[in-house]
Amino acid sequence: MGAFSDKAFDIVRRIPRGRVMSYGAVARAIGEPRKSRFVGYAMRNNPDPDIYPCHRVVFKDGAICDSYVFGGPEVQKRLLEQEGVPFLDDTHVDMAKCAWTPGEDTFGRPTDIDWEREIGD
């Protein structure tokens, strides 16, 4: 995989549970906002969905991609709901509430590595 994909996965891996990032946000986090599209391309080659929560990457609108998803958009939505990600409607995530960006505190926050912990709060 290219260096870009590597960076993309590095960012995605840090997305805490219950939060999401848009493809463009990931691209911007990498420093190349123009390659938002390529982020999706990278996700398509996700080596290990268990390590890289690509399901937390959605459209800027909060919509979920309808193609090339591991188990279909429904599965992705299901995973997000499971994490407590708020939805505006049946097809859109409430980005205003769960949009995340690197730099926010992930220290005490649960990340992909904390799958064991439940969202109970």
Next chain:
DNA sequence: ATTTTGACGGCAC
């Protein structure tokens, strides 16, 4: 080397 193809995003309708 050239053409086609997108897990996108923005903007016009």
Next chain:
DNA sequence: CGTGCCGCCAAAA
């Protein structure tokens, strides 16, 4: 709020 188009740019054919 949904559709359609165009611009980006690397990867695949």
